[in-house]
Amino acid sequence: MAAxxxxxxxxxxxxxxxxxxSLALFNYLxxxxxxxxxxxxxQPPSYFSFLPGLEVITGDRMLLNRQWDLVIVLDSSDWAHTQVKPSNLLRKMTINIxxxxxxxxxxxxxxVDDLASSTCEIIYKFFTEIKLALNYQLATCLLCGILSDTGxxxxxxxxxxxxxxSARLIDQGAKMYKINNQVGRNRTINGLRLWGEVLARLxxxxxxxxxxxxxxxxxxxKYLINDEELDGLINFLNALTDVSISALFRINRNQTVVxxxxTKDNINVAQIAQLYGGGGHQKAAGFTLPYTLDEDSDLLSFLKKDNNRCML
Ligand SMILES: [Mn+2]
Incomplete structure (x- = not known):
C-alpha cells in the first residue's frame, strides 16, 4: 500500500x-x-525551538477528523498517552514505533524495541536501512531525542x-553541547525557586x-511556570545514594501525577507504574491517580500500601 x-x-x-x-520523520516524508x-x-516547550520545523507540531484536533492513509504513532506506549481516541480516527493502517x-x-x-535508548535511535536505524543521507536538520532532531532520553x-x-x-549524528553537524544545554539545563529563576521549595520538603x-x-x-x-520546568527535578533526585526509588508527586486539582x-538493577519502576495504568521505562516511569493525595501522610501511606503489593 502506498500511503x-x-x-x-x-x-x-x-x-x-x-x-x-516526529520532526525527523516528518522532514523525511x-x-x-x-x-x-x-x-x-x-504544545512542545519553547526550549525546543532550536529543532528545525518545531512550528509544524500542532494540537489542532481538526486533523483527527480527516481521513488518513497511514497513522504513525511515535514514542507512546499506548493510545492513552496520545490523548487520541483510536476509534474516532479514520485511517487504513497504524504503525507503532x-x-x-x-x-x-x-x-x-x-x-517496538525496548532496548533502544530512544525512539530517535529506531528512526535513525530506519533511515540507515533505506540509505537516507542525513543532513544537519535530521541529525539535530535525532540527537535531541537520544540526548533527552539518556539524560x-x-x-x-x-x-x-x-x-x-550519536557520534555519527555529530559528524553530520549536530551540536551535542548546544542540545544538552537547551534540553537539560534550561532553568529559569522561578523554576529554581520552586525546585528549592520542593527539595526542602524531601x-x-x-x-x-x-x-x-x-x-x-x-x-x-505562584511562580508562573509550566510544570515541565520540574521535569529535571525527578532526575536530579535520582542522584540520591542509599535509596532504591525516588518519587515525585505532582498534586493537581483532581489528580496526582507520580x-x-x-538506578537499581533489580528494580523495574515501569512494572509498578503499570499497576496504576501508567508505564514507561524500567528505570524511569510514571502514572496518574484519578484523585488528589494530601501531602506527607497520604503520600507515605500510599507508598507503604504499594510496597506490600509490588515494590522492592
Ligand atoms: Mn522516548
Whole structure:
C-alpha cells in the first residue's frame, strides 16, 4: 500500500524524543512528497525551538477528523498517552514505533524495541536501512531525542549503540553541547525557586528506601511556570545514594501525577507504574491517580500500601 496522507502522532507533554523523532520523520516524508502532519495533544516547550520545523507540531484536533492513509504513532506506549481516541480516527493502517518497556503493541505494525535508548535511535536505524543521507536538520532532531532520553549520556538508557549513533549524528553537524544545554539545563529563576521549595520538603523513608516529595498545582501558578520546568527535578533526585526509588508527586486539582526513578538493577519502576495504568521505562516511569493525595501522610501511606503489593 502506498500511503500518501500520513499523520504522525506522539504523546502528551512532548519531550525531546517525541519532538525529535516526529520532526525527523516528518522532514523525511515531506521531502518524499507525502502529505504529512504532526499532532500532539500539548504544545512542545519553547526550549525546543532550536529543532528545525518545531512550528509544524500542532494540537489542532481538526486533523483527527480527516481521513488518513497511514497513522504513525511515535514514542507512546499506548493510545492513552496520545490523548487520541483510536476509534474516532479514520485511517487504513497504524504503525507503532516505540521503545517503552510497557508498550502494548496497539499498531497494525509494531516496531517496538525496548532496548533502544530512544525512539530517535529506531528512526535513525530506519533511515540507515533505506540509505537516507542525513543532513544537519535530521541529525539535530535525532540527537535531541537520544540526548533527552539518556539524560545527556547519564542514565541507564546510555548504550554503546546510542553513543555510536550519536557520534555519527555529530559528524553530520549536530551540536551535542548546544542540545544538552537547551534540553537539560534550561532553568529559569522561578523554576529554581520552586525546585528549592520542593527539595526542602524531601523525605526519605528508611524502611522502604524511598525518597519522595511533592509539588502542588498552586505552586506552579505562584511562580508562573509550566510544570515541565520540574521535569529535571525527578532526575536530579535520582542522584540520591542509599535509596532504591525516588518519587515525585505532582498534586493537581483532581489528580496526582507520580514520577518514579531508580538506578537499581533489580528494580523495574515501569512494572509498578503499570499497576496504576501508567508505564514507561524500567528505570524511569510514571502514572496518574484519578484523585488528589494530601501531602506527607497520604503520600507515605500510599507508598507503604504499594510496597506490600509490588515494590522492592
Ligand atoms: Mn522516548
Amino acid at each position: 500518501n496522507s500520513i499523520l504522525i502522532i506522539s504523546h502528551q507533554r512532548p519531550d525531546g524524543d517525541s519532538c525529535g523523532s 515531506k521531502t518524499s512528497g507525502k502529505n504529512v502532519a504532526i499532532f500532539m495533544a500539548d 516505540d521503545h517503552h518497556f510497557s508498550n502494548n503493541r496497539f499498531g497494525d505494525i509494531n516496531c 545527556g549520556f547519564y542514565n541507564s538508557a546510555t548504550t554503546i549503540e546510542a553513543i555510536k549513533i 523525605k526519605i523513608d528508611a524502611d522502604l528506601k524511598i525518597a519522595y516529595t511533592y509539588v502542588r498545582e498552586e505552586e506552579y501558578k 514520577s518514579l526513578r531508580t
